[in-house]
Amino acid sequence: MASSTAAAKTRAPRSRGDRIFSGLATAAGGLILLTLAGVAVFLTFQGLPGFTAAKDQVPGGEGIVGYIWPLVFGTLLAAILALLIATPLSIGVALFISHYAPRRLAAPLGYLVDLLAAVPSIVYGLWGIFYLAPRMVPLYTWLDEHASFIPLFAGPASVTGRTILTVGIVLAVMILPIVTALCREIFLQTPRLHEEAAMALGATRWEMVRMTVFPYARSGMVSAAMLGLGRALGETIAVATVLSVSGVVSFNLITNSNPSTIAANIALKFPEASGVQVNVLVATGLVLFVITFAVNFVARAIVARRSQFSRAE
Amino acid sequence: MASPETTEPPGDRLDPLALEQRLHKPPLPRWAPWALLAGGVVVALLLRQTMGVSAALSVVAGWLAFAVALTSTSRWVEGGRRSVDRFATVMITTAFAIALLPLGTLLFEVVSKGAPALNSTFLTSSMRNVVGEGGGIYHAAWGTLLVTGMAAVMSIPIGLLTGIYLVEYGGGPMARWITLLVDVMTGIPSIVAGLFAYALFVLFYGEGVRMGFGGAVALSVLMIPLVVRSSEEMLKLVPNELREASYALGISKWRTIVKVVLPTALAGIVTGITIAIARVIGETAPLLIICGATDSTNFDLFSGRIMTLPVYIYSQYKNPGFPPEFGVERAWGAALVLTIIIMLLNLVARLVSYYFSPKTKA
Numbered sequence: 001m002a003s004s005t006a007a008a009k010t011r012a013p014r015s016r017g018d019r020i021f022s023g024l025a026t027a028a029g030g031l032i033l034l035t036l037a038g039v040a041v042f043l044t045f046q047g048l049p050g051f052t053a054a055k056d057q058v059p060g061g062e063g064i065v066g067y068i069w070p071l072v073f074g075t076l077l078a079a080i081l082a083l084l085i086a087t088p089l090s091i092g093v094a095l096f097i098s099h100y101a102p103r104r105l106a107a108p109l110g111y112l113v114d115l116l117a118a119v120p121s122i123v124y125g126l127w128g129i130f131y132l133a134p135r136m137v138p139l140y141t142w143l144d145e146h147a148s149f150i151p152l153f154a155g156p157a158s159v160t161g162r163t164i165l166t167v168g169i170v171l172a173v174m175i176l177p178i179v180t181a182l183c184r185e186i187f188l189q190t191p192r193l194h195e196e197a198a199m200a201l202g203a204t205r206w207e208m209v210r211m212t213v214f215p216y217a218r219s220g221m222v223s224a225a226m227l228g229l230g231r232a233l234g235e236t237i238a239v240a241t242v243l244s245v246s247g248v249v250s251f252n253l254i255t256n257s258n259p260s261t262i263a264a265n266i267a268l269k270f271p272e273a274s275g276v277q278v279n280v281l282v283a284t285g286l287v288l289f290v291i292t293f294a295v296n297f298v299a300r301a302i303v304a305r306r307s308q309f310s311r312a313e
Numbered sequence: 314m315a316s317p318e319t320t321e322p323p324g325d326r327l328d329p330l331a332l333e334q335r336l337h338k339p340p341l342p343r344w345a346p347w348a349l350l351a352g353g354v355v356v357a358l359l360l361r362q363t364m365g366v367s368a369a370l371s372v373v374a375g376w377l378a379f380a381v382a383l384t385s386t387s388r389w390v391e392g393g394r395r396s397v398d399r400f401a402t403v404m405i406t407t408a409f410a411i412a413l414l415p416l417g418t419l420l421f422e423v424v425s426k427g428a429p430a431l432n433s434t435f436l437t438s439s440m441r442n443v444v445g446e447g448g449g450i451y452h453a454a455w456g457t458l459l460v461t462g463m464a465a466v467m468s469i470p471i472g473l474l475t476g477i478y479l480v481e482y483g484g485g486p487m488a489r490w491i492t493l494l495v496d497v498m499t500g501i502p503s504i505v506a507g508l509f510a511y512a513l514f515v516l517f518y519g520e521g522v523r524m525g526f527g528g529a530v531a532l533s534v535l536m537i538p539l540v541v542r543s544s545e546e547m548l549k550l551v552p553n554e555l556r557e558a559s560y561a562l563g564i565s566k567w568r569t570i571v572k573v574v575l576p577t578a579l580a581g582i583v584t585g586i587t588i589a590i591a592r593v594i595g596e597t598a599p600l601l602i603i604c605g606a607t608d609s610t611n612f613d614l615f616s617g618r619i620m621t622l623p624v625y626i627y628s629q630y631k632n633p634g635f636p637p638e639f640g641v642e643r644a645w646g647a648a649l650v651l652t653i654i655i656m657l658l659n660l661v662a663r664l665v666s667y668y669f670s671p672k673t674k675a
Contacts, residue, residue, distance in 0.1 A: 021567035028474035042512035092408025120595025204398035234502020236598035285508040296500035
C-alpha cells in the first residue's frame with residue numbers, strides 16, 4: 001500500500017481538490033494530537049491551584065499529598081483485585097472460545113462475551129449494589145468468623161456487602177470482555193503448524209496449549225492484562241455506586257470502611273464542589289490521567305514491539 | 314513431560330506388548346464425563362434437598378465432586394497426562410460458565426425490575442415537580458439524544474478523516490505517533506474526559522459551568538479514537554487493486570478515495586461508528602461532571618444543565634426522593650431503556666455489516 005501511495009504522490013499532478021482533501025485529513029490527524037495535548041494542558045492548568053493550595057484549604061486538612069494518597073491506594077487496590085480475578089478467568093474464557101468450544105459455536109459465544117462490554121457502567125453499578133452486594137454478605141460473615149486471622153479478612157464483616165472486594169468483582173466483570181477479546185485474538189494467531197506439530201507428537205490438548213499457544217501469546221497476555229488494569233483504574237460510576245467509603249488506608253477487604261478511588265471520589269464530590277475544592281479534584285484527576293496514561297502506554301508499546309517481531313518472522 | 318516411557322533407553326530389554334499397553338492405555342469411554350457430571354448434579358440436589366444447604370453452595374459442592382471424581386478416575390484409568398488434560402478442560406469450561414453468570418443475572422435483573430416501571434407516563438413526562446410516584450425519562454431521553462448526537466456530529470468527520478489520513482496519506486513519523494496516541498486515547502478514563510471538558514469551558518464561561526455542548530466534547534474525546542480505529546481497520550481491507558484501477562483511469566487521488574475506497578468500506582465504517590455511539594451513549598461520569606443533573610427538559614445544548622439517561626439513573630438511585638421505592642423503580646426503568654437502546658444499536662451494527670458488506674466469494 002505504501003508503495004502505491006508513494007507512486008501516486010510522485011506521478012499524479014496534485015489538483016486543488018487533492019490538496020484540500022489531504023489537508024483536511026492531515027488536519028484531522030493533527031487535531032487528535034492537539035486534543036490529547038489539550039487534555040494534559042487544561043488539566044494541569046486547572047489542577048495547579050489544587051497542588052499549591054494551602055494545607056487547611058484541602059479537604060481533610062492534611063494537604064494535597066495527604067488527600068491524594070489514600071485515593072491512589074484505593075484506586076490501585078480495587079484495580080489490582082479486579083485484575084487478579086479477571087485475568088485467569090479471561091484467559092480461560094478466551095481459550096474456551098479459541099481452542100475448546102465446538103467450531104460452529106465459537107463465534108456466537110464470543111459475541112455473548114462481547115455483550116458484557118456493551119452494558120453501561122451505571123447498570124453494572126445498580127447490579128452491584130442491588131444484586132451482588134447482598135449475596136456477598138454470607139461469604140463475608142463466614143470469612144470474618146473463620147479467617148479473620150488473615151489481615152485481608154480482619155473484619156468486622158460488612159452487613160450491606162458494599163466492600164472493596166465487591167467492587168473488585170464488579171470491576172473484574174467489567175474488564176473481562178476486553179481482556180478476553182484481546183487474549184482470544186492472540187490465541188487464534190498461534191501458528192497452526194506449531195499446534196499440529198505438538199498434536200502429532202502425541203501431546204494432549206492441554207499440553208498443546210501449554211507448549212505452543214502460551215509461549216506464543218505471553219507478551220500479548222501481559223499487555224491485555226495491563227489494558228484491563230487501565231480500564232479498572234479509571235472506572236468511575238460503578239465504584240461510586242457500590243463502594244461504601246471512609247477514606248482509610250487498609251488492606252481489610254470485607255468491612256464497611258474502605259478507601260475511596262480517585263475516579264469515584266471525583267464523581268461523588270464534584271457536583272457540590274466549589275472554589276479551590278474543584279481545583280483539588282481536578283488535580284486528583286490529573287494524577288489518575290498520568291497513571292492510566294503510563295499503564296496504557298506501556299501496554300501498547302509491548303503490543304507494538306510484538307507486532308514488529310511477528311512481521312519480521 | 315519427562316514421562317518414564319521417553320526416558321527408558323530404547324532397545325534395552327524392550328517388551329513391545331507392555332510398552333504398547335503403557336503408551337496406549339484405553340481412554341475413558343465417551344459417556345464417562347457426562348455420567349460423572351450427572352453424579353455431580355445428584356450430589357448438589359441431595360445437599361440442597363436433604364441437608365438444606367444454600368443453592369449456591371450446593372452447586373459449588375456438586376461441581377467440586379464432579380471435578381475431583383473425573384480427575385481421579387481419569388488418573389486411575391488413563392494415567393497422569395490425560396487426567397491433567399481433563400482437569401484443564403473442566404477448569405476452562407468452568408471459567409466460561411462463570412463469565413456468563415454475571416451477564417445472565419444482570420440482564421434478568423434489569424428486565425424484571427425495569428419492566429414494571431415502563432408505561433406511557435414514564436416515557437412522556439419529565440421529573441419536574443415530581444417527589445414521589447410518577448415522573449419519567451422524557452427530559453433525560455431528549456438530553457441523551459441531543460448530547461450524543463452532537464458528539465457524533467463532531468466525532469464522525471474527525472475520526473473518519475483521521476482514518477483516511479492514516480491509511481491513504483500516512484506512513485511518516487506523525488502517522489506512527491497518531492496510531493500510538495489513538496490507542497492510548499482509547500484508555501483515557503471517562504471521568505478525565507469530563508474534567509477536560511470542564512477545564513476547557515470554565516475558561517470561557519466561568520466557574521461552575523454546566524452545559525450540554527461540554528458533554529458532547531467530553532464524549533467526542535472518548536468516541537474519536539473508536540471511530541479512527543474502526544475506520545482505519547476497514548479502509549485497510551479495501552484491496553489495493555481497486556485504487557490502482559482508479560488511478561489507471563486518470564482519477565485523482567481524492568476522488569478515488571471518495572468514490573471508490575469509501576463506498577467499498579462503507580458497511581464496515583457504519584458498523585464501527587454505530588458501535589462507537591453505543592459505547593459512549595452509556596457514559597455517566599463525564600456527563601455528571603459537565604452536564605449536571607436537572608428535573609426539567611432542556612433543548613438548548615449551549616446553556617444550562619441538561620439531563621441524560623445515565624445521569625438520570627445515577628441521580629434517581631442517589632436521591633430517590635420520598636418514598637424511595639419510586640426513585641429506585643425509575644432508576645431500573647431507565648436502566649432497561651438505556652440497555653435496550655444499546656443492544657439495538659449493537660444489533661443494527663451487526664445487521665449492517667452482515668447485509669451490506671461486499672460479498673467475498675467463498
